[in-house]
Amino acid sequence: MQVVARCLRSEIEHQLKLHGYSLTKLAELTRIPVGNLSRILSLNETSRSMTIGQLDTLAMVFNQAPGWLYELYPDECYSEERLSRKRLVPYLVRCAEIGRYDCIEPIVSKMLDNPKNVSILFAVAERLFQNEWANESAYFYNLVIDSEKDCFSEPFVISQYRLFLISQGTNAEENQEAVVRFAPYRKRLPENLQLDGLTKLVKVCFTLQKWDKVEQYADELRELAETQYELQKRGYSSESLFERPLVYYYGMGSLLKGVALERQELYEAAAEYVRKYADLGWFESLDDAGKKVVEDFKVFAKANSYTLDVLMGKETVLADYAAYLADHPDEILPGLVTILKSVNQYGFCIDKVLLLFSDQIDLFDNFQDMIGMDQHVRFRYHKALYEFSKERFKEGIEETLYCLVLAYRMRRYEDCFRCSALFEKHRKYATGEQIQRFQAIMIGGEEVY
Template sequence: MKATTTIRGEIEHFIKERGLTINQFARATGINSGTLSSIINGRRPLSVKQLDQITSVMGLEEGHFFERYIEECIFHSTPDWRRLGPFLYRCMELDKLDCLDTAVRMTLDNTTYLPMLYELAETFVQEAKYKAALLLYECVAESEKYQHSERLALCHYRLFKHRIENNHESNGRAIVLFGSYLERLNEADQLDAYVQVINVSLPLDRWDSIRNLAERMGKKARIQYDNGNYLDTDSGKPNQPIIFYVLYSYLVLENYYTQSGDYERALQHVSHYDLPDWIVNPSEEERKIINQFHEWAVANRYLNRLLSGDREVLPEYVEYISKREDEIFTSICNIVLAANRHKIPINHVLERFKDFLVYRSQRNNISTINEQVTLNRYTRLLAELGIYYLNAEQYDRGLAYIVDSFEYSIRIRSDKGMLRCMGLFEQFRSFASPEIQQRYQELINEVQKLSVYAWMPVV
């Protein structure tokens, strides 16, 4: 059989080879004999359901004819959505993404299909078929002629969310690609997008951008709350009650000033999200959010005092977090950082919370913590633990933590983390055991395989 044989030609060949009549073949496929005759004679288009029925009776693998179906029934004709939509859905079901991509791109000149393609992508997301959905979002985004359309912005938002991974380099690119579309989203999606971009930016230490995003998000959310827009269900609602976005903006701004060492201004922002008096008649869900931010406010007051050098607050801080298991990991990360900065002995704290010095998914009373944030915190925690033990002249223990942090830094493609660990290890290399040196060298070899570090000599 020649590769150029048409689907109709193969059907005719099969019927003739098996000595069947049209009626017999029609009964086997469940297709009306008149309809089947019209299909074979080219007077009637072939639907994907009919193609599946025919393929099954012919004993062929599902999707066997899909490439030729695209050529014959899509490229050389003007398919209507009643045929194109089911075909794309079937491509998704059979994981024939090459066929899906080819078929869609053949129809992109017809902009009337863009709303249907977008809705189909949304359906794919609901069914957790993300790869197929991303192909559709990309095609719609490429073909959307109205550059300020909400649909275009939504496509880029969906693409942004699915591009996020535990990789600083790729996440940085994802933020850049999405940045100009954030303000084009509707108000509900926009607030959620602000949170997403902020959370992805936090591990990248893009603090000026983070501050700007937090200020804009807080302002927009407060305006919506004051105007009662959050009650308008016709325009949609964000994932969280509107007060969350206002309070979260203050929390992010507090973090901005904390990391910059301006603890006085950081504490001012803590007061903004601690039991705010502007919230009127909070619902049960809103009260839950208020209580969670209150807990964070108490913990962060302790933290900012500790980071400013107030050692006396450490026992109170430790006792407070000990009763709130969800807060222990984050707080330990901060305590070790403060201990290294101000030479505070914390062996008793590390021993007490040793079971929390491991990587695991984190959550709080209102949400699950962003995985990229948790991984970045854990990577930094390992480095700070290494520094703590190196300062205590426990070199084996300290260098083991440094190498662990180095491994995680490579995993998440953190340039800053890799350089920090390499610098520390080289500073204390003479104290490293042969086993630790070998592991470090293996990681250096892994770093050299990364294209961005191709220039690096073997240490």
């Protein structure tokens, strides 16, 4: 122990002499009190442990790279052979932030000899996650899961949840794997995380088009929100526990249940759920945030009422729906998906509607979140069908190729097969250049538009 400590301090003493700094000058530059510096740099038994922040400050003063002497720091984390949580957590956090896994792995290996140290690894993971170093935190959450014997313990379950959040993206295969890993633990989450966990779970299932799971988790979300609301009214729960107002979770559960039914063409059943979130003003004691949620869901209900009318073939509402979308730009993409799906079934002409929103359509590639990209894929597929129905074959093939590329990027292979089949059905209308691009996509998996 003393050898490592002396090496660390000897390196600092060497830099001190190299720069010609007195202890007083070093204290001035580092803003560390001179008395503290003296105790920190002492080479005798009374030396004071150094914090990782102090070591970083010394590195800056001596013009050293981030992570200077980190490999010599672990001894500062021990006191009489006992780990110092206060020193170790910030050290491991900093190592992860700057990528010094060569320092992390040896000390973690030693820590795992004692199961009690799993709590330290969890604290490191949480610190990184809260500080928006999500990818770096995943290493430690995986260590917790691999080392924690009790799968009902809070660190184990929260680690599963955090990894679920971290792994979400636009890759359908990875999202499906994340759902399978996390779903069994959703009801074991602490009370303050269950509602958000269910909300995020049901949204991922929505993008995967797992309508039975969307229905199941949406029902659970709505029921849990109702339970928490009743507990809150009786004074047994506080809304401040949750990330959003309780009315949001109830409304989102109803909305996603309705959308799942709509996607299964159960339009009358879907309309019942639209009515559930059309007016949520019956929630008591709403603050300003809660009142805004109520108004937001009124807007969603209006949009989804139009959606159901259009899907049931009510051509007369198209003009009103288009006007509504013009006033609510965030609804344009999902709204156009609905309109295209309907016109492909009932044979309406919506060229004027598509022209009206042509500028917005050109920007659909800007959607990089999983729900936005899901809607974009669906838009391009239904737009291709629409163009073919109007015998605009070149345009239809362009939309098909566009959709094929998006589907490959998202690893949505069922959509890839649908697009491939659609192209082959209309291959005789394709130009030589379009055929070459199709073949390139099929070989390479994607193409940049």
